[in-house]
Structures are given as structure tokens and as C-alpha cells.
Amino acid sequence: MASNSLSFQTLQRLPYYLDYLREVETENVSSTSIAAEFRFHEVQVRKDLASVSRLAGQPRKGFATQALIEDIEDILGYGHIDEAVIVGVGHLGTALANYTGFGKYGLKIVAGFDIRIEHADCLNGLPLYPMDRLDPVIREGGIRLGIITVDGAHAQSICDQLVEAGVEAIWNFAPVLLQVPEGVIVQNENMACALAVLSHHLRK
């Protein structure tokens, strides 16, 4: 019934549901079967689906698979391309820039920046620019998503420049917590945080 606000948690489960729905060959699919697949609680799945599906589920039948796929794709913005810039073209930045799989998530990296770049260049088809081109490239392209793969010491300054140029969402791989103004969202991908959980488990 497609409410207008989705919980953070629900959003992160949607890509898993989508993968499963695409594999399923049947016309309908039940929340029960999805829950069984992922070992989720079936009410949790039902609530998730209720909040994204435009069509209500039908007793005894479940949800129309194809309609559900389209509803989730819509919410996740697949099919509609979001253009992004990446700042910091070291090991990780290069790996991300070279990764060809983002297309299916509706993400296209259109430019890379790095303090070590002095003249416009190209890396496997990705245009690379020196830092002073950051603002005009973002403004002129109407880019709304920035990926930060510089080291921690420079991340906040890069973040400020991205926001100043008009970026509204930041995917941050630097190990710092960025301060951003209201309306800008940051998704942190901090290896140290992930490792904290794993290491602590091993230490017990």
C-alpha cells in the first residue's frame, strides 16, 4: 500500500527481496516464502512488502511477482540513472570506479578527482580531473551523489566541497564521521567499524 516513509532497515532489505523475486518463476509470491528463504520473521516481510507494494497482497495467493519487482525497482531508483563523482582515485577508488556492476543499481560514476591529478586524464573510460574542476563538473552535470575514497584527514574538506557544489548524498569510505548540513545524507562504509564487530566476536 506504499506508505511514503520507509524505515532505514526496510530499505536495506529491499535489494535482497528483489534478487529473490527476480529468480522466482511463479506469477505470485507469498511473504511466507520470502521469509523462509532469508530466515526472516514472516510478519517483518509482510510489513516491508505492505510499505512498498502498490497492490495489496491477496489471501491464499500472495503478491503479484512482477508488480512487486517494479515497485521495489522504483523505490530503489533502478532504471533511473543516478550520476556520481568519486573523489580519491587510489586503490579503493579505482576498484569502485572499475566495478561494472553498479549499472544494475542505477548508479553511474561519471568523473573521478584526486589531488594527485594535474591534468584531465582518463582511466578505463572514466574522465579524471584535478580538484579545481570538482565544483564546475558537479554544477554543470547536476550531480547529486558523491563518493569519498580519500584518507580520513582530507575527507571532511572534500565533503564540504561536494555539498557546496550541490551534492545531496554522500557515500563515505573514509574512517571519519562527516558533518553535513540538514538535507544531505551520508552513508558510511567504515572498514574499522565492520572489523570492530568481527574482532570482538573472535576475542570472546
Next chain:
Amino acid sequence: MASNSLSFQTLQRLPYYLDYLREVETENVSSTSIAAEFRFHEVQVRKDLASVSRLAGQPRKGFATQALIEDIEDILGYGHIDEAVIVGVGHLGTALANYTGFGKYGLKIVAGFDIRIEHADCLNGLPLYPMDRLDPVIREGGIRLGIITVDGAHAQSICDQLVEAGVEAIWNFAPVLLQVPEGVIVQNENMACALAVLSHHLRK
């Protein structure tokens, strides 16, 4: 006062606290100042510190900086090296294997595996092996942490092999939810989940 069970959330904030504490030059540090630095709620910081610090904080002074650093390093297992293997040496796997920064988190990647490797080889000092060496290398080395960077279709099977060989913690970069037995922990690093949150924000 160092309780024995830390919340998942608290654990993930510890690396940030640690960075800040290492920068601070004063003998003592207050939860108030840490909260201000990260714009956290000060009671949250105080509770986090209470659950990791062996020494109680002192009114008007705060916590002993050095003691707190050591307590957090202990809990995160820095200083004690965890050896890990990485399975899947494509773009991402190579980037992780080449990343030199894990040492400071107490992580050392000691071997790489890939179905495309037919004979023992070496990549920037990292020994690479064919898949049939996975079990003996893990068993003989007593390796407890496995990193999965293969594609989604193979991840569960690799996961099963890692667990069978004795791995107790898995860092999963494949876009699937792995099923593991009790006692084994999985930390998911799913690009699609992260992007779900960012894309949805842009779509509003």
C-alpha cells in the same frame, strides 16, 4: 566498568572514539568533549565509555586518556593480530588484499584463493592458492576469519567451506545473505544495501 556484553552499536562507535583519543594531548578526556566532537548525545558516549573502561570516570576530570585508549584497543583486538584468508581475488579482493591499512586494526590477510588460480602463486607478497588448498591452509594456520569477495552465486558455497574448515567470523562482500551455524558471525558489506538508502534519499 567494563561490562561483558557490548551492544552492536556501541562496538561500531569505538573506532571513532579511539581516533579522537589518540589525537587528544591531554591526560584526561571527558565524555562531554567526545560527544561535542562527533555531535553525539553525551549520555550515549558516557554509557559507551562506562561499558568499555576498566577505570571509572572522575567527576570534574573525566577519563584517563591513555587507560581508555588501551581498554578500547583491547576490546577491538588491536595489538593482537587476527589472521584472515580472502576468497575471490578479482577487483575488490585485490584492492582489499593490497590495502596496507588493516595492520593497524590488528588484521592480517595471509592467503588468497580463487577458482581461477590453478597453481600456487603470489600477488604483492600475498600467497595465492587454488581452491583445493582452502581447507588445509585454514586448518593448519588456525585461521578464524574469512573474507568473501566472490560473486553472489558462489558465496554460500564458499561460506560453507570456510565454516567447515573452522572459520568463526565472516566478512561478506557478496550481495547475498549467508546462512551460517550458531556461533559463526557474519558482517555484511553489501553495496546494494548502502546504495538503497542513498538512492531513496535522492528520489524523495
Next chain:
DNA sequence: TAGATTGTTAATCGATTAACAATC
């Protein structure tokens, strides 16, 4: 002493789970 800071107990909040009625 006054005031900064700690630690604790209770209230709030968001997400998950339980219980159950509605429907095809």
C-alpha cells in the same frame, strides 16, 4: 562552595515479534 562531570533510573522511540481477525 559552585560547577563540571560522572553514573543511574525512568521515559521515549523505532523496530521486531506476537496475537488475532479478515479474506479468498
Next chain:
DNA sequence: TAGATTGTTAATCGATTAACAATC
């Protein structure tokens, strides 16, 4: 009809925040 499945309302749970007493 019986039973699988949906959707909703209430209870639980974990984490955060508020309120406040204790201490140097």
C-alpha cells in the same frame, strides 16, 4: 468449508534520550 495467507493492533525488545542525584 478449511486453510493459507493477508493486514492490523498490541506487546516486547534494544537503543537512545531525559531527568536527576552523587562527587570531587
